[in-house]
Amino acid sequence: MSIETKLFIVPTPIGNLKDITFRAIEILNNVDYILCEDTRISKKLLFHYKISKPLKLYHTHNEHKLVNKYILDMKMGKKICLISDAGTPSISDPGYLLVNEANKMNLKIECLPGATALIPALVKSGLPSEKFVFEGFLPNKKGRIKRLNFLSKETRTMVFYESPVRILKTIEDLKTFFGKERQVSISREISKIHEETISGTLSDVYNILLKQNIKGEIVIVLNGHKK
Numbered sequence: 001m002s003i004e005t006k007l008f009i010v011p012t013p014i015g016n017l018k019d020i021t022f023r024a025i026e027i028l029n030n031v032d033y034i035l036c037e038d039t040r041i042s043k044k045l046l047f048h049y050k051i052s053k054p055l056k057l058y059h060t061h062n063e064h065k066l067v068n069k070y071i072l073d074m075k076m077g078k079k080i081c082l083i084s085d086a087g088t089p090s091i092s093d094p095g096y097l098l099v100n101e102a103n104k105m106n107l108k109i110e111c112l113p114g115a116t117a118l119i120p121a122l123v124k125s126g127l128p129s130e131k132f133v134f135e136g137f138l139p140n141k142k143g144r145i146k147r148l149n150f151l152s153k154e155t156r157t158m159v160f161y162e163s164p165v166r167i168l169k170t171i172e173d174l175k176t177f178f179g180k181e182r183q184v185s186i187s188r189e190i191s192k193i194h195e196e197t198i199s200g201t202l203s204d205v206y207n208i209l210l211k212q213n214i215k216g217e218i219v220i221v222l223n224g225h226k227k
Contacts, residue, residue, distance in 0.1 A: 005109065007081075007108070007110070008079070008082070008111075008112070009089050009110065011088040011112060014086040014087050015189065019115050020049075023110055024114060028049070030079070032078045033081075034055050034082075035057075036055050036057065038057075038085055039057065042085070058070070058184040061093050067101055074102065074122070082098060087117055091116055091118070092136040104123065115191075117190050118159045118219055119147055120132055120187070120190050120217075121159065121187035121221055124187065125199065127157045131156045134159045135158055135160050137162065144192060145157070151177070151178075152225065154225055158222045159220070161220075164218065167218050171205065174202050174220075175206065178202065180202050181201045182201065184201070185198070185221040186199075186218060190217075
């Protein structure tokens with residue numbers, strides 16, 4: 001753990017609590033406090049590893065209000081760790097604003113490698129993974145059609161995140177813009193007991209999901225356009 005570092009970005013498990021590094025636990029034990037999205041969720045992780053450090057809220061609804069306070073703490077010598085509910089901060093989670101401001105202040109930042117849902121889903125999909133594009137969550141309303149039109153000619157494998165309540169609507173949209181025969185792989189509950197991956201055409205996968213009670217965070221891996 002570097003003496004100079006002021007901000008540590010630490011990935012947390014996306015499911016199985018064992019999916020965390022020794023170094024991550026060491027850092028969590030040695031910072032002054034930990035920024036998290038939801039204290040109720042993060043307390044479970046800290047309790048599991050017997051870590052007793054103060055938790056402070058940092059999420060999309062308060063980050064603009066609190067970012068300067070946390071930057072000031074780091075300038076005063078505090079060591080802060082940023083985590084998310086699951087996975088790597090700033091990847092479809094809060095983090096970008098704090099990291100950007102810390103860089104402007106020339107504060108030393110360390111980001112640990114670790115859990116993120118998109119890589120396991122991409123690798124196990126069997127779709128081309130040498131080159132890919134990560135899109136995160138598609139726009140829910142404004143800009144959605146424009147984005148799908150833009151991506152319809154994307155030749156690289158595409159990776160999206162989606163929620164259980166919107167997955168069927170999203171696959172319907174993907175069928176419309178990419179064609180019902182486009183190959184896709186849907187992974188959910190990665191690293192958890194009920195982990196599942198369904199692969200096939202968009203049409204086939206849609207019909208399978210129609211019969212299920214869909215739960216858990218979802219990763220969509222979509223084959224690119226063939227020239």
